[in-house]
Ligand SMILES: Nc1ncnc2c1ncn2[C@@H]1O[C@H](COP(=O)(O)OP(=O)(O)OP(=O)(O)O)[C@@H](O)[C@H]1O
């Protein structure tokens with residue numbers, strides 16, 4: 001029997017209807033990633049699953065019990081269904097250890113020493129034991145999220161819901177949280193993870209939902225969704241997610257900072273080191289080496305669109321000033337370097353100058 | 361753990377020193393009236409006409425306007441609510457003279473040599489008791505009129521006058537009120553006890569000329585007697601609304617008063633005099649000022665003696681502290697419970713509750729406290745027989761609840777919604793989430809503001825004198841009425857209020873520390 005059955009779920013708010021008609025079944029042991037554009041009801045869907053939101057219509061069965069019915073004791077269901085939030089939501093008046101034991105002790109009535117022993121083991125596992133006596137506001141984002149995960153596991157849930165667990169984190173802290181979730185996946189924990197980390201979703205899940213237009217728009221294995229999406233919308237989402245735009249407004253802009261952003265963007269999207277290097281070269285040669293030197297070109301907009309599927313990058317540069325194409329300047333070293341790197345290039349000028357390059 | 365001396369403490373000390381210095385200034389450098397009184401008509405004496413065009417003080421309860429118009433028509437009149445304030449104002453040079461009945465002035469002059477009397481009589485006026493038409497005791501008014509006629513006949517009234525207007529202190533006693541048998545009911549008398557020798561406090565008991573008549577009256581007709589001490593201006597309303605049966609403390613028998621209440625036949629024809637500074641009346645200006653002969657420490661000692669030791673006046677202060685604390689603590693308690701209930705209602709009840717609660721808060725916060733108390737005292741509980749202390753507790757509880765509810769709610773609103781969601785997601789119920797996580801977190805945030813509101817509450821209780829409660833402020837007024845001195849009673853009550861406020865602050869700080877999560881960590885740190 002399926003662990004969770006969602007039957008024509010609909011959720012309306014006064015001015016939007018994020019969930020129009022969601023139907024699915026979720027089985028024990030599955031790790032489901034939910035991806036999709038912002039505002040398409042991913043969080044709303046998760047919150048309906050544990051009763052934090054009341055559906056407008058439709059039914060949700062958890063282990064056969066209809067949680068939308070008035071007779072259902074939702075607190076019992078929630079005890080078996082952990083939830084990890086984007087903003088951690090650790091209890092700020094409790095220490096790390098107490099955050100983990102409060103629900104087992106007060107809800108499950110577990111003896112305190114047993115709960116503490118278990119909590120310490122869990123904290124050790126997420127690498128947070130040495131902070132057991134600290135308070136949430138003394139932890140970094142990644143540490144808070146690891147504690148929040150330990151707090152959810154302490155209830156021995158049958159399933160854990162993650163709502164963008166890494167979205168509020170610095171890039172440097174994302175890894176530590178994902179590692180913990182990965183290890184849970186390896187142990188066979190049933191999980192539903194709303195995430196924007198495509199690479200992670202691809203590695204860790206057994207199934208991916210692409211949500212859009214109030215429904216589960218596409219449901220399939222990670223390979224199928226990421227490499228061979230059936231729907232045009234899914235494909236566009238998977239590609240377009242990988243865009244980076246940089247704006248240069250002064251001649252003394254933060255060159256190092258922007259180069260670093262390109263590097264991070266490349267790594268996040270699994271680009272080859274060569275591709276990252278080439279993007280950086282194009283950026284340097286066209287902005288600081290040429291356009292910046294010319295009066296009247298500011299502001300300059302630099303945008304990279306990367307497609308994982310064919311591993312190609314499209315670079316679009318727009319800038320102000322008279323018609324001027326630096327790539328046609330035959331004496332320039334920059335022009336020859338850039339022309340060598342890209343597979344195609346085009347230039348146009350209407351009220352602004354636009355250069356479009358393709359790298360692969 | 362030893363507390364460090366912080367900047368805040370230093371600031372408090374400096375403020376206190378400045379306060380004391382300000383209050384001390386008039387004692388250390390006694391100064392006479394700003395306007396020199398001169399013998400303008402050149403007859404070698406200071407007379408009434410020399411005060412024409414000056415500032416004259418008058419009590420609010422007696423209509424002296426006619427007399428002032430007749431004798432000193434060019435003067436500006438300032439109104440005060442009791443005689444001690446008039447004495448203090450005179451000595452501070454705020455007014456040049458004040459108008460007063462002769463017996464009262466005699467009593468003041470006995471206590472305070474700095475005050476004297478212009479030796480010229482003005483018109484006299486008639487003193488009566490006021491009676492309520494709503495009194496539940498039958499025939500009370502008629503009985504009093506017959507009684508006054510009776511004691512006038514048999515000379516007892518003159519005897520009473522001799523006792524209270526004479527100077528034999530040992531005769532100035534009234535038997536304990538408990539000795540009255542009271543078969544015919546209890547007579548409640550509204551009066552102002554800063555009016556020697558008519559009605560005043562001595563050895564924690566209400567005594568005086570009128571008090572004596574009332575005692576004998578009640579003894580004669582087998583009533584029980586209860587004195588209700590209130591502000592002068594509050595006496596007639598208390599009678600008109602039936603809150604008390606008889607009004608006393610030098611009420612004038614005029615047609616003004618007779619409209620709202622019944623007035624007994626007069627029992628005293630009081631002469632009117634002008635009270636002035638004794639130094640004004642000395643013919644030459646180089647005469648030594650009174651009081652300068654004594655050293656500062658001698659003056660301080662005698663002040664201490666007069667204000668606290670004589671007639672065990674310190675006991676009044678202790679009683680006053682008790683009343684002030686009682687009202688503050690109970691109002692804080694009930695007010696907080698109501699406020700907490702309001703927060704719970706906002707959480708659980710239907711949407712309808714919110715506008716109702718908002719309206720409650722807005723109305724209560726919009727009414728001045730004194731008026732709220734008066735409404736409770738004179739209108740809502742006018743005939744309930746509830747003691748005025750409890751009416752004060754009710755009033756302050758209501759007022760405090762409105763303020764505390766806003767404070768608590770703002771604390772709760774500042775807690776991120778995620779805290780409750782996290783608790784629910786773990787299987788806690790809504791109520792558990794509130795009591796375990798939301799309220800404790802909110803308390804940490806709102807307690808510092810709440811602490812300030814408690815101190816406000818304490819300070820605001822000083823207005824309960826308006827509804828006949830004898831709190832610390834009222835007691836210090838009573839002492840001032842007997843010692844005719846403002847400095848010591850005022851500085852003493854200031855200090856007491858200050859200490860009480862500190863106690864409140866310290867208690868709340870302890871609670872705050874107790875519930876603060878850091879406490880547990882520092883404990884853990886000590887263990888390690
Ligand atoms: N309590 C609410 N009241 C009204 N509208 C809401 C409420 N919660 C969410 N919405 C709306 O519902 C829509 C879906 O929101 P939801 O948070 O589920 O999107 P999401 O897919 O999780 O987006 P994101 O990726 O940005 O987190 C949004 O348009 C949002 O504004």
Ligand SMILES: [Mg+2]
Nearest residue numbers: 042043044164
């Ligand atoms: Mg969301």
